[in-house]
Amino acid sequence: MKPTLAAAALVALMLAGCGTTTIDGDALEGEIQEDAEREGFVVDAVTCPSPDVEKNDVFECTVNVKGEERRLEVVQRNDDGNVGYELDSLRFGGTNGEEAAIALVIQAMNRNPAVLCEQVVAAYRAELRAQSGGCARGAAEVFPEPMDAYEVSFSGDTAAATAGDRTVAFERARDGAWLVARVE
Numbered sequence: 001m002k003p004t005l006a007a008a009a010l011v012a013l014m015l016a017g018c019g020t021t022t023i024d025g026d027a028l029e030g031e032i033q034e035d036a037e038r039e040g041f042v043v044d045a046v047t048c049p050s051p052d053v054e055k056n057d058v059f060e061c062t063v064n065v066k067g068e069e070r071r072l073e074v075v076q077r078n079d080d081g082n083v084g085y086e087l088d089s090l091r092f093g094g095t096n097g098e099e100a101a102i103a104l105v106i107q108a109m110n111r112n113p114a115v116l117c118e119q120v121v122a123a124y125r126a127e128l129r130a131q132s133g134g135c136a137r138g139a140a141e142v143f144p145e146p147m148d149a150y151e152v153s154f155s156g157d158t159a160a161a162t163a164g165d166r167t168v169a170f171e172r173a174r175d176g177a178w179l180v181a182r183v184e
Contacts, residue, residue, distance in 0.1 A: 023081060025050035025061075032061060032072065032085065039087055040157070042066045042176045048074070055079045065090055066176050068097045098159070099152050101178050102170060106161055109168075109180075110146035113139040120180045121171055142183040143168075 025048040033046045041063075048061035057076045062069055074085045108115040117125060117135035128138030150163035157172040158181070170178040 021053045021081075022050045023048075023053060023076070023083065028061065028074070028083065032063065036063065036065075036087055036090060040172070040174060040176070041087070041090055051076075053079055053081055061085075063090055098154065098178075102152050102159055102161055105170075105178060105180065106147055106150065106168065109139075109143055110148070113143040115139075116143060116180055116183070119178075121173075124180065124182055 028048045029046040032048070033043050036043045036046075042065060044064040044067060046061060046063050049059055051057060051059045053076060055076055055078050059074055059076075061072045061074055063072050064070070070090050072085050072087075072089060074083050076082070077084050105115075105119050108119070114136040116139035117128070120128070120135075125135055128135045128142070132138035132141055147161065147163050147166060147168065150161045150166075150168075152159060152161050159170040159172075159178060161168045161170070167182075167184045168180055169182040169184070171181040173179050
């Protein structure tokens with residue numbers, strides 16, 4: 001699934017007391033939730049303010065993704081209620097959480113390489129089984145020693161933990177979890 005780099009919404013406007021017009025925060029919350037879920041995010045809640053309409057004004061909505069609160073910057077593109085936001089900021093704005101999720105998988109594999117069999121995409125699990133007569137054996141062969149110092153990089157719904165010439169490649173599952181796609 002390719003991440004949405006920018007989403008645009010035309011949200012309903014509300015007339016406020018003194019003749020000013022405001023963004024309908026409730027309508028925007030629904031738009032953001034629909035867009036984010038369509039892109040594979042697990043969204044628990046969205047909260048947006050209802051600011052006055054003003055071209056180029058910027059405000060933030062709070063999006064709870066898999067229990068983690070993240071900020072989504074919203075830009076008013078014109079005076080007609082057209083707004084834009086970048087959903088990737090939900091993914092990468094929370095990189096600390098994403099890196100922590102990957103670190104947990106690596107740490108578990110460091111303690112016991114067979115954990116790889118539980119945190120792996122189906123195709124790679126089948127390959128490990130066929131290659132060594134069992135997934136646990138295959139995991140021990142491809143991950144023979146702990147991976148202590150590594151760097152994590154992200155690209156959309158893929159990630160890589162790299163240490164020297166060793167790489168553990170990850171893919172994001174539909175539920176948002178990171179699964180091992182390959183160990184090289």
